[in-house]
Structure formats: structure tokens, C-alpha cells
Amino acid sequence: MVQRYAPIARWNGSGDWFVSVPAWRLDKIIDRQRVEGVLSVITDELTAIIQTAIANACGAGEFALNLADLTIKLEKPANKQHGDFSSNIALTLKKLTGIADSREIAHTIVKFLPTNSTLLNRAEVAGPGFLNLYLNPDWLHNTLTTIQELKAGYGTSTGREGQNILVEFVSANPTGPISVVNGRAAALGDVLCNLFVSQGAKVGREFYINDALNSLQLEKFAFSVALRYLQELGHSVLVPVSGPDDNDVTEPGTGETSAEPTLEFPKDGYRGEYVRDIARDIVIEIGAKYAYPLALGAEGMAYFRAATLEKMVATQRRALEAFGIKFDTWFYESSLYESGAVDRAIRLLRERNMAYEKDGALWLRSSEFGDEKDRVLVRSNEKATYVAADAAYHDNKLTRGYNHLIDIWGADHHGYVARLKAGVAALGHDTSHLEIVLTQMVSLVRDGEAVIGGKRKGAVIELEQDLIDEVGRDAARFYFLLNSYETPATVDVELAKKQSMDNPVYYVQYAHARLCSIMQKVADELTVMSSEIDLSLLTHPAELDVMRKLADYPAEVTVAADLYAPHRLTRYAMEIAGILNVFYENCRVISGKDDLVSPELSRARLELVSSARIVIANLLGLLGVSAPQKM
RNA sequence: GCGUCUGUAGCUCAGUGGAUAGAGCAUCAGUCUUCGGAACUGAGGGCCGGGGGUUCGAAUCCCUCCAGGCGCACCA
Numbered sequence: 001m002v003q004r005y006a007p008i009a010r011w012n013g014s015g016d017w018f019v020s021v022p023a024w025r026l027d028k029i030i031d032r033q034r035v036e037g038v039l040s041v042i043t044d045e046l047t048a049i050i051q052t053a054i055a056n057a058c059g060a061g062e063f064a065l066n067l068a069d070l071t072i073k074l075e076k077p078a079n080k081q082h083g084d085f086s087s088n089i090a091l092t093l094k095k096l097t098g099i100a101d102s103r104e105i106a107h108t109i110v111k112f113l114p115t116n117s118t119l120l121n122r123a124e125v126a127g128p129g130f131l132n133l134y135l136n137p138d139w140l141h142n143t144l145t146t147i148q149e150l151k152a153g154y155g156t157s158t159g160r161e162g163q164n165i166l167v168e169f170v171s172a173n174p175t176g177p178i179s180v181v182n183g184r185a186a187a188l189g190d191v192l193c194n195l196f197v198s199q200g201a202k203v204g205r206e207f208y209i210n211d212a213l214n215s216l217q218l219e220k221f222a223f224s225v226a227l228r229y230l231q232e233l234g235h236s237v238l239v240p241v242s243g244p245d246d247n248d249v250t251e252p253g254t255g256e257t258s259a260e261p262t263l264e265f266p267k268d269g270y271r272g273e274y275v276r277d278i279a280r281d282i283v284i285e286i287g288a289k290y291a292y293p294l295a296l297g298a299e300g301m302a303y304f305r306a307a308t309l310e311k312m313v314a315t316q317r318r319a320l321e322a323f324g325i326k327f328d329t330w331f332y333e334s335s336l337y338e339s340g341a342v343d344r345a346i347r348l349l350r351e352r353n354m355a356y357e358k359d360g361a362l363w364l365r366s367s368e369f370g371d372e373k374d375r376v377l378v379r380s381n382e383k384a385t386y387v388a389a390d391a392a393y394h395d396n397k398l399t400r401g402y403n404h405l406i407d408i409w410g411a412d413h414h415g416y417v418a419r420l421k422a423g424v425a426a427l428g429h430d431t432s433h434l435e436i437v438l439t440q441m442v443s444l445v446r447d448g449e450a451v452i453g454g455k456r457k458g459a460v461i462e463l464e465q466d467l468i469d470e471v472g473r474d475a476a477r478f479y480f481l482l483n484s485y486e487t488p489a490t491v492d493v494e495l496a497k498k499q500s501m502d503n504p505v506y507y508v509q510y511a512h513a514r515l516c517s518i519m520q521k522v523a524d525e526l527t528v529m530s531s532e533i534d535l536s537l538l539t540h541p542a543e544l545d546v547m548r549k550l551a552d553y554p555a556e557v558t559v560a561a562d563l564y565a566p567h568r569l570t571r572y573a574m575e576i577a578g579i580l581n582v583f584y585e586n587c588r589v590i591s592g593k594d595d596l597v598s599p600e601l602s603r604a605r606l607e608l609v610s611s612a613r614i615v616i617a618n619l620l621g622l623l624g625v626s627a628p629q630k631m
Numbered sequence: 632g633c634g635u636c637u638g639u640a641g642c643u644c645a646g647u648g649g650a651u652a653g654a655g656c657a658u659c660a661g662u663c664u665u666c667g668g669a670a671c672u673g674a675g676g677g678c679c680g681g682g683g684g685u686u687c688g689a690a691u692c693c694c695u696c697c698a699g700g701c702g703c704a705c706c707a
Contacts, residue, residue: 075647075649077649077650078646078649078650078652078653079650079651082650086649086650088648088649088688091649091687091688092687094687095687100687102687126650127649127650128649128650128687128688129687130649130650173707210707212707215706215707216706216707217706217707333707359705360705361705362705363705372633372634372703375704375705376704376705377705378705379705380705381705383705385704385705385706385707386706386707389707410701411635411636411700411701411702412701412702413701413702413707414634414635414636414701414702414703415634415635415701415702415703416702416707438635438636438701440636440637440700440701441636441700441701443700482643482644482645482655483643483644483645484644484645486636486637487636487637487643487644487645488636488637488699488700488701489643489644490643499656501669502655502656502669504654504655504656506669507655507669507670509669510667510669510670513667513669514666514667514670517666517667518666518667521666522666527666559647562647563647567644567645568645571645571646571654574654574655575654578654581670581671582671584666584667584670584671585670585671585672586671588665588666589666590665590666596665609666630667631667631669
């Protein structure tokens, strides 16, 4: 069985449920015509024109083929000298018609193309038999009219109406702050949600908090905080130091009293500076209420456990909000235990004969659902594993009315995909609407050296403090959205800070601000400008380039949503900004004292400026990046 | 070892089987400044990791090898 979690482009066509591309998404890919905006109308019409020409050629006896087999694909040539659109239809007809020379086929099709089309200006045969189609330029002018009509709606679609998607992302353990490493999934998840909404879907953003009582990590974390708390109260702490000699170091207490005895910090304790911050917070709140040894007793630990969790989650939430992300739900794993959902799921799995006892544990028959082997649901110490909790969790998601679930995980969780799906399937759910998106790893580098260790050793590079506070939200988001999530990334925060002014986000924002500036000037000053708009005056190559790019926008958004590829939008953003700068250099909008521009042309260009501004604003909106009027 | 992802310009990376493989940064050379110079123009730089195969056509699909990341628990 082939297991693939790669995106749509890699779909292998086998149709089994390990393929992470559900059927409805595939439909979207094939059915590009549903993209709203001018472009879809154009491609529909061009396709029809070619289809008719081929049908007529058949009627005239030129070709003998079954028209039902015909699929006409249009593409936008990379080189604009190859026309506004091109088709490879003649090349694909080689076999079907039995005609060896595809140029000959292409010429025949051209012969049967209508000569009276208001859309199609001319067609040429090029290369090995490409059909290059050149359109009358007014289709581009219609693009501006459409943008002015739709405004913020330009680039939206109804293609995903009826979909109710839950996207769970980041879900960092509550034992540390949101790290720069989480930034990629955070930006990806947030923008994907924006994209789905733009396509008509309903979307929920969810953060899952791993706070289960039977997990040891929270105990250790709370214990670490308790020790730091006692240190604040005056106790010395013996802290392990990883180094060549591996000696422990005694850190003196920081409080007024120098109390005994010296406390021992566990080797696998959490040593980050943020742990002290939490401890100091707690000292401020409760003072010495849990002085030694109360802090380490049952009641004290229960307090520290709850207080640390609350503070850590609040810190995470604040960091994500600083990044521009607001989650609809913060889902506590513990709630699944409290509500009995985990027990219920385990009982159900037993009843359905999806689980069996062995070696004192309860096992899930996950191998029957494509997993490599069976997995433990309930350990021999009677505690449930996360497999049980996750199955119950995803069952819960489905009961909340979502018809599509997306989990964004790091690639290091790759091995868990099969067992989660097995768990959900064993509960009787159709897993074709459960999709796991795996982002490739983000590794951290500081001044060229790899940062290793992570939370336990305290080497966390924080998303908020170390990146957002330094370079700003816009640059930070754009940075993470520049590349595909499938590419492993290296983040050097020091380098990112040094180069922050080179961030392409400023290039895009600058283009937007410039357009605003022109519009503002027109509004402020008495400029000579026609009241009538004649868009056909826009014929300069730079103007045509801008309009072509604007026409692409709705399809670009849909593709970005379908392929889960926000980086297409950042790339598009840089391209449109570049094209606009060329326009700006070459085409003066406001007529100056020298009368370089006629009032009519001036008015038409203003329409172009206004439309481009709308598209950039819509685009930056999807990316969660601000579109400033001034910089 | 098994699984999976990645390998494209000096660096970071785009590239939905199509035409001469692109962008940003960096480097070098220009523009000279009437609507915002955070700009524009140009140049250099590539056996698309190697080798087979499928196809009219392959960076893209298949096989294989090489290199790197990640995973392979009664941890989450």
C-alpha cells in the first residue's frame, strides 16, 4: 500500500484512504472553471470556441474522432509573446487523429476558428504545434470594471460553500512559550483559514492543549516552577549543567531569607528563563503561601500545576495574538477525560471488537486500518495513551458539526498519522475528511550555529520576543509565508533581524502606499481629470501587464487554497508590486503642469491605480499583513 | 534496516507534463531624483544530485542509486 501525505499535486490516483486528498478537493482541482472573476468567463468561452472549431473540422471530414474524449486545456504561457492563452490540444490530438504532424492539426483547427469573435483576436501556430491565442484587449479593461464592482469581494468565490472546516494548528505543549519554530505552522494555518473563508467555507481555528493528568510533562514542568518559586523565596538550588565536565552548579536563593535545605533541580527539569518568570509571578500573587516544604506537597503541587498551566497558556495566547492569530477554541485535552469522552471511546472500541487485551494492556487493532502494527490504547497501569485521547478528540470534533478536519503537524509527528486515522476509523468514522498536513521542520540557527536543546535546556527562541518584537508582525508573517511548508527551513533569527529591511513585505507595502499616495493627491488637489472613464485608452505595455496580473488574482487565490499554498500569494504579491513599480516609472497618472497626460488618460489610469490598490489590499488581508497608506 | 520528506544560480527558495528553467538577496555596471528612490534598467552566474525508463515533450511521472532531514515506545 502506498502511503502518501503529500499535497494534491502528488496524488497517486489509487483512491485508498491513505491518500490525504479527499474527493471534493480533487474536484476543485479539475473544475477550475468555477473560479470567479473575469478569467473563468474567458476560459470558458475560449474552450467552447476551440471545441466548436474541432467539431466543425470533424464535420468537414478533417478529423475522425470521438468528441467525448476531448478535454481542452488552456494555459497561460509564461512568455507573453506566446499569446494571452495557449492550448496544447493539437499535440494531444496526434494519437487520436492519427495525423503525425501536430502543426498540421493545429493549422486545421485555426482554419475552423470563428473570425467574428469579439473575444478572440487571432490565433497562431507555434513551436511543435501550440495554439497561441491572442485576445482583444478589452477583456483586460473589463477586469478593472469587475474589480471596482466587487471591491473586497474580488478574489472570493463560492466554490467551498457548504464546507465547514476545522483547522487545528500550532497546539504547542503548554510547557513553554510559542517558539519561532511554531511560527511556520501558525502562519500557514491562519492563512489557510483565511483562504477557505474567501472560497465560501465556514472555518474554525482550534488550539489543542495537551494538559492530560496522566502525562508526566506537566508534572515535571510544574515541579520546575515550584523549585524556582522556592528559590525566589530564598532556597539554594542545585542545577545540572550540561558541559564537558558535567558538574552541577549551586545557584543561591534570591529571596530575603536564606533557608535550608538546598533543593535539587531534576536533570530533565525545565531550565528556561520563562520558568523563573512564572515563578516570580506566582511569588507576587501568593507570596510565601507555599513555603518549603508545602510547595512540594500534594496541595502545593496541585496549585502549581493549575497555576503554571494557566499562565503558560495565557502567554502562548498573547504571543499568537501578537502574530495576528485569534483561535476560536482552545481545547483542553483534560476536558475529554473529565467528560468521560476518553472512556466512552475506549468502551466503544471494545464493543466494536476493535480492541483486545494482551500483556495486561488494551490494544487497538490499528494494523487492520493500514498502520504498521497494533497500538496500545490503555497501558498495563490502566492509564489511557494519547491514541485513545486523540481518537476521542477527533470524534468530538466531528460531533461539533465540522465536515472536514485538518490537523497541521510537524513532520516529526509523521509516524502518528496512520495510528490516529486508524483510531478514528475504528470508531466508525469515514476518514476521507480527516487530513493531516505535515509541515517540514524548521531548524533554528543563531549566528550560524545550530540551536539545540529546546525547552528543557532553556534554549527556546521565542516567536514573540525574539522575532515579532524585533522585526514586526508583518515581516515575521511574510517571512514564514514565503516558502512552501514542504520545504525544510532554517531560521537564523540574528540574520532575520539584520535583513529585516530587505523583507519583501516592504516592497509590497511600498507599492500599496504609493498607489494610496496618488489617490490621495487626486483627492486633495484640483487635478484636471475627465469625468468620463474610457478604459480603452490603457494600451501601454506596462498598463497591460498590470491588468493581466490583476485578472489572474481570483484564480491565484483559489489555487492557493486548493494546494494549501499560501506562498503562492506572497510570490504573487512580489510580482504585482514589481509590475506596478514599472507602471509607475513609465506611466504618469496625474497630469502635471506640462500636460504630459490628457485628462481622459489620467482618469483611466486612476481607475487602474484604484483597482490595483484594491487587489493588493485584498491580498495582504488574506496574508494577515497590513496594507499601510503611508510608510 | 523500514517508512517519509528534501536535493534547482554564491545564499534562501519558486516552478499545476509544455516553448529560451525563474524570483529575492548577494555581486558588478548603469538610471538621477515633475504622482513617495523602501524605486527602475542591465549583466554575470545552472550537466534542475547521478543513472535508466514512460511520453510528441520530463525539474515535474515511474524505477534505481547517492546525500541530507525527520520518524519507527505500554512518551506526548
